[in-house]
Amino acid sequence: MATTSVQATLAAATRDGLLRTPIPFRGGGFAPSSNALLAVAGLGSFLVLWELAFAMRWVNPVLLPGPIEVAQALWHLLITGELEKHLSASLYRIGIGWALGAVGGVALGLAIGLSTAARSIGIPGVSALFPIPKIAIMPILILWLGIGEASKVATIGLGVFFPMAVATFGAIDNVPRNLVRMAQSFNVPFAQVVRKVLLPGALPGILSGFRISASIALLLVVAAEMIGADRGIGAFVMQAGNLMQTDQLLAGVAVLSMLGLLIGIGLSRLERALLAWR
Amino acid sequence: MRLVVEGVWHAFGATAVLEDISLTVDASEVVVVIGPSGCGKSTLLSIVGGLLQPVAGTVAIEGAPPKESLNPITFVFQDFALLPWRSVRDNVAFALEHHALSRAERDRLVHDALARTGLSDFAGALPKQLSGGMRQRVGIARALAVSPAVCLMDEPLSALDAQTREILLEDFRLIWERERVATVYITHNLDEALRLADRVVVLSRRPGRIKDVIAVPIPRPERTSEAAAPELARLHNRLWRLIRDEAIAADRELALH
Numbered sequence: 001m002a003t004t005s006v007q008a009t010l011a012a013a014t015r016d017g018l019l020r021t022p023i024p025f026r027g028g029g030f031a032p033s034s035n036a037l038l039a040v041a042g043l044g045s046f047l048v049l050w051e052l053a054f055a056m057r058w059v060n061p062v063l064l065p066g067p068i069e070v071a072q073a074l075w076h077l078l079i080t081g082e083l084e085k086h087l088s089a090s091l092y093r094i095g096i097g098w099a100l101g102a103v104g105g106v107a108l109g110l111a112i113g114l115s116t117a118a119r120s121i122g123i124p125g126v127s128a129l130f131p132i133p134k135i136a137i138m139p140i141l142i143l144w145l146g147i148g149e150a151s152k153v154a155t156i157g158l159g160v161f162f163p164m165a166v167a168t169f170g171a172i173d174n175v176p177r178n179l180v181r182m183a184q185s186f187n188v189p190f191a192q193v194v195r196k197v198l199l200p201g202a203l204p205g206i207l208s209g210f211r212i213s214a215s216i217a218l219l220l221v222v223a224a225e226m227i228g229a230d231r232g233i234g235a236f237v238m239q240a241g242n243l244m245q246t247d248q249l250l251a252g253v254a255v256l257s258m259l260g261l262l263i264g265i266g267l268s269r270l271e272r273a274l275l276a277w278r
Numbered sequence: 279m280r281l282v283v284e285g286v287w288h289a290f291g292a293t294a295v296l297e298d299i300s301l302t303v304d305a306s307e308v309v310v311v312i313g314p315s316g317c318g319k320s321t322l323l324s325i326v327g328g329l330l331q332p333v334a335g336t337v338a339i340e341g342a343p344p345k346e347s348l349n350p351i352t353f354v355f356q357d358f359a360l361l362p363w364r365s366v367r368d369n370v371a372f373a374l375e376h377h378a379l380s381r382a383e384r385d386r387l388v389h390d391a392l393a394r395t396g397l398s399d400f401a402g403a404l405p406k407q408l409s410g411g412m413r414q415r416v417g418i419a420r421a422l423a424v425s426p427a428v429c430l431m432d433e434p435l436s437a438l439d440a441q442t443r444e445i446l447l448e449d450f451r452l453i454w455e456r457e458r459v460a461t462v463y464i465t466h467n468l469d470e471a472l473r474l475a476d477r478v479v480v481l482s483r484r485p486g487r488i489k490d491v492i493a494v495p496i497p498r499p500e501r502t503s504e505a506a507a508p509e510l511a512r513l514h515n516r517l518w519r520l521i522r523d524e525a526i527a528a529d530r531e532l533a534l535h
Contacts, residue, residue: 197361
């Protein structure tokens with residue numbers, strides 16, 4: 001009965017020419033998604049434009065070779081084994097430097113997260129040394145350790161050490177204290193609280209520290225190789241520049257881009273595997 | 279065996295939080311502590327459970343706790359305090375792993391605790407896959423697994439919605455009928471207090487003092503019956519009269535701070 005009368009009133013209201021304003025939709029936007037087709041199209045048009053600029057001689061071809069030239073140079077590097085020679089030297093330095101810096105940084109970060117003494121001394125120390133561009137201390141590292149591998153590895157290690165320490169103690173501080181109290185309320189011993197509560201709880205923060213420090217390591221290996229090395233992607237890019245071999249140079253840059261991309265993908269996989277609980 | 283709290287005082291800096299709290303909890307007794315927000319209820323529980331050192335006073339267990347008790351004083355937390363990277367089963371096992379138990383013995387204790395809280399089907403689930411009520415059941419299972427002599431429950435239902443709360447209240451009652459664990463239960467909810475308590479301890483606003491202790495003389499299983507309603511309503515009014523002015527004053531104090 002009630003429904004019918006409401007409908008009747010409504011019908012009457014419309015019939016009598018009463019104002020009927022639809023509520024306009026205003027909730028759109030602010031929710032961008034990604035479209036694979038657009039992504040391919042964007043990258044494709046960039047390459048086409050680049051090749052066009054080269055083919056039509058809009059720019060000096062010595063200064064900017066076309067994408068096809070660069071791809072050819074890259075292919076040549078691959079089949080002659082040049083790429084492997086330089087890449088393996090760079091990867092070796094990144095691997096050792098990053099591993100040393102990361103282990104040390106996580107250890108210091110953990111100490112800062114657990115002990116008053118380490119926190120009191122460590123935080124001002126890290127704050128003072130973190131902002132120094134590590135490439136600026138490479139000359140003194142060369143004087144101390146020689147021009148060989150050690151000074152390059154040490155530069156990368158130092159560059160990785162500080163951000164890892166900061167990421168780790170921040171991550172430890174962010175583990176909810178109620179989980180620690182819970183563990184204490186069950187009389188869980190200190191070392192097990194660290195191993196079973198603090199470290200797994202800090203893992204997301206430590207892994208994002210990995211991401212930042214990996215890109216720092218990539219930056220530093222190239223810079224270090226430009227200063228004094230005959231092997232390594234950085235040295236190769238530098239030599240190519242000195243010889244005006246811009247196609248070689250850009251091929252080296254492309255390798256660095258792919259290396260960065262691969263490291264990022266690897267870390268994303270690691271995060272997905274280790275942090276499935278989030 | 280009984281829990282004895284004697285002359286506990288506490289302060290955070292210059293702010294007095296608890297004043298001269300003394301109470302005893304007998305074996306298999308449920309004592310509910312109520313009081314306005316900020317009155318130091320949770321602080322008191324932390325002190326009782328040895329997670330906070332009081333400025334003065336002592337907390338002790340008189341007599342030996344049962345032999346099978348692995349963790350005589352055990353907490354159930356308001357926010358559940360589950361390790362999000364561990365499954366339900368492993369969260370319960372967490373309370374046992376550092377004890378000298380064989381693998382089989384530990385598995386049996388975990389299995390029992392899950393069965394007693396109706397969680398057997400969820401043993402492999404992660405906390406994020408569970409509702410709030412199920413998460414708190416994991417908290418209870420973890421506590422039961424160590425056979426506590428005294429269970430300390432810090433507003434265990436206040437993070438849950440009203441219906442889930444009602445369901446868990448019934449579960450708590452059944453668990454108590456079976457396990458008979460002495461319990462100190464903190465809440466600000468008068469109905470919860472009257473459903474569960476043998477005695478209700480009423481704290482004043484900060485600094486918390488014991489204002490009154492009220493016994494609830496109705497057997498727990500009968501408290502949802504209609505026959506008990508008038509008596510419970512009378513007790514409810516009595517508690518509310520004790521708390522009302524304190525709660526209003528506490529509210530105003532919080533606003534001014």
